[in-house]
Amino acid sequence: MSYLRNYLTGRCSKPNYTIFTPDPDRAAVEAASGGLNTVMYDDLGQPSIMVRVDQFDSDEIDPAYGSGVHPMFIVGGVTKSEIWVGKYLASIANGRAVSLPGRDPANTVNFDTARGYCSAKGAGWHMMSNAEWAGIAIQARKNNLMPNGNTYYGRSDATPAECGVRQDWGRPGNTSGSARTLTGSGPITWSHDGTQWGIRDLCGNVWEWVLGMRLNDGEIQIIPDNDAVTADHAAGSAAWKAVLQDDSLVAPGTAGTLKYDATSPDGSGSVRINTAITGQSDGTTYASEQLELVTPSSGVTVPSLLKRLALAPGVAGLASDRLYMRNLTERLPFRGGCWSSGGSAGVFAPYLYYPRSVVSAYFGFRPAFVSGI
Numbered sequence: 001m002s003y004l005r006n007y008l009t010g011r012c013s014k015p016n017y018t019i020f021t022p023d024p025d026r027a028a029v030e031a032a033s034g035g036l037n038t039v040m041y042d043d044l045g046q047p048s049i050m051v052r053v054d055q056f057d058s059d060e061i062d063p064a065y066g067s068g069v070h071p072m073f074i075v076g077g078v079t080k081s082e083i084w085v086g087k088y089l090a091s092i093a094n095g096r097a098v099s100l101p102g103r104d105p106a107n108t109v110n111f112d113t114a115r116g117y118c119s120a121k122g123a124g125w126h127m128m129s130n131a132e133w134a135g136i137a138i139q140a141r142k143n144n145l146m147p148n149g150n151t152y153y154g155r156s157d158a159t160p161a162e163c164g165v166r167q168d169w170g171r172p173g174n175t176s177g178s179a180r181t182l183t184g185s186g187p188i189t190w191s192h193d194g195t196q197w198g199i200r201d202l203c204g205n206v207w208e209w210v211l212g213m214r215l216n217d218g219e220i221q222i223i224p225d226n227d228a229v230t231a232d233h234a235a236g237s238a239a240w241k242a243v244l245q246d247d248s249l250v251a252p253g254t255a256g257t258l259k260y261d262a263t264s265p266d267g268s269g270s271v272r273i274n275t276a277i278t279g280q281s282d283g284t285t286y287a288s289e290q291l292e293l294v295t296p297s298s299g300v301t302v303p304s305l306l307k308r309l310a311l312a313p314g315v316a317g318l319a320s321d322r323l324y325m326r327n328l329t330e331r332l333p334f335r336g337g338c339w340s341s342g343g344s345a346g347v348f349a350p351y352l353y354y355p356r357s358v359v360s361a362y363f364g365f366r367p368a369f370v371s372g373i
Contacts, residue, residue, distance in 0.1 A: 036197040037087060040369055042121035048099035050084040050369060051199045053136060058304070061142045064314040066247070066304030072135035074225035075370055083132055083226075084369040088183035089201050089208070090114075096121050097367040101184035104167040105206050105364040111332050111356035114209045114365040115233065121367065126229040128368045130213040130222070133335050134310035136199065137347040140192050146319055149190045149203030151337060151345040153179035156204075158343070162187050164205075178361050179339040181205055192347070204345045206364035207334035213309070214240070215352045218259040218277045218327030220311060221252055229370055235330055235356075245275070247303040258306065260325045260352070261297065262287035271323055272297050273312060281328040288325070291348045292318040310348055321346030326353050338362045 026039040029049065039047045055073045058065035073080045086099030090106045097106065097117040109117070118127040140146055148156040154172030156162040163172040164181030172179075184200045191198030202208075212228025214221050221240045223231045231239040241249035242257035250257065256275050263269035267281030271289040274297040279287070292313045296302050307314030322344035325331065331352045337345020340362075 033197040038084070040084065042096050042098070042125065044094055044096060046093055046096055046098055046121075048097075048367060049087040049101070050099060051087045051197065053083045053085055053132070053139075055079070055081050056135075056139065058308045061138050061308075062315050064304065065138060065308040070131075070135045070308060071225045071305075072129070072131040075229055075373060076227060077225075078372065080370055080372070083135075085128060085132060085136070085199055086367040087199055088366075089205060090117065090365050090367055091183065092117060097125075097127075097365070099183075099367055101182075101200075103183045105180055105183055105201075107180065107206055107361050107364045108359045109363075109365070110359050111209050112233075115211065118365070118367045124229075124369050124371055124373050126368055126370070127209060127211050128366045129211040129226055129228040130309060130311075130333060130335070131226045131228065132368055133202075133208075133210050133347075134308060136192055136202065137310050138308065138314065140347055141315065141317060143193070145192065145194045146317075146347060147190055147192050147194075147198075147203045148186075149201055149205055149337070149345065150179070150181045150186060150339045151204035151341050151343070153177075153339055154181055156186075156190075157345075159189070162189055164190070175340075180361070181339070202336050202347050204337045204341060205339055206362055207338050207351055208336050209363065209365040210333050210335050213311070213333050215260060215325060215327060215331040215333075216240070216252060217329060218261065218280060219252060220258050220260060220306065222249070222305075222309065224249055226370070229368075230373055243303060243305060245301045245303055247305045258300075258303075260287075260323075260327050262325075262327060267327060270294075271325055273300060273302055273306070275300055277327060281326045283326070283328055286324060286326040286353055289323055290318070291321050291323045291350070292316060294323060311350065318348045319346050320344060321348035323350050324353050325350075330355055332356045334363060 090097035091103035164186035261274035262279030306312040
């Protein structure tokens with residue numbers, strides 16, 4: 001049975017991307033999915049299965065998210081009708097990130113290396129951004145489709161009967177080994193829209209690096225809209241902006257910008273949103289809280305921007321998805337959780353704990369694509 005036939009029938013045998021020829025396979029995938037999925041090819045002709053996310057306005061989800069087109073669809077001041085997101089976590093082929101089923105997710109790569117594997121694919125290709133992740137997350141919550149995933153050593157902690165195929169061939173639920181599951185090998189409840197054609201593994205499996213957001217000495221910084229897909233992400237880049245309570249963006253270090261503060265002076269305890277740091281990590285401590293329970297300090301207003309970027313709760317019902325943060329020096333984000341995160345994992349879970357240089361078997365990433373850049 002060919003790889004394409006396996007894909008269309010939901011089977012997850014390991015693919016051989018060399019069998020692809022561009023037009024017939026793309027046409028077959030688009031026809032089967034009603035245009036929700038396609039095959040895209042990088043500069044080496046290597047295929048990736050991509051999922052279309054159509055433009056929507058933030059207030060279509062909830063007025064708490066503000067109004068206007070969600071920022072994931074605005075790149076360089078141009079509004080895009082859709083963004084394409086890798087259906088599967090990245091694996092690596094010939095120095096390029098690919099999105100294919102039946103693969104061990106790429107891991108043990110730092111932020112800049114992961115980003116490079118995606119941008120090397122050619123114009124429009126990039127590592128998934130936080131704006132893209134957040135848009136998908138708030139849409140999933142609106143549709144009551146918060147996905148499950150590999151959150152307990154190859155199975156879902158919430159629904160233990162839901163299992164994927166472990167890359168180490170271990171038994172799901174056995175706590176020894178590296179319990180990443182092969183991309184797409186879980187049930188459709190591990191899909192962002194609950195169907196065969198959705199984005200897989202946004203909850204659990206491996207934490208995913210995302211572009212366009214960071215914590216710098218506790219200050220919440222973003223790259224505006226979805227300009228992260230092309231922007232300079234260096235530590236000293238002028239692209240980074242801080243956020244004020246009125247939704248405006250200003251230079252980092254401006255008085256009154258919003259920060260993740262800890263409730264304990266040593267930087268531990270719970271997380272709150274503040275305009276000053278009263279509890280800062282010493283590099284060994286960290287703070288955490290369910291994202292839904294992150295609240296502002298007295299007198300502080302949380303702007304809609306942080307809500308639509310899934311950096312603050314906009315609506316209820318975010319389950320136990322948990323924010324972890326260490327508010328000392330630069331910390332770049334992961335999203336989603338990993339195979340050992342249990343109930344803390346989920347599409348709303350941010351992890352702002354490590355510097356960009358960290359590598360781990362628990363950390364991966366995902367390619368995305370936007371046209372016209």
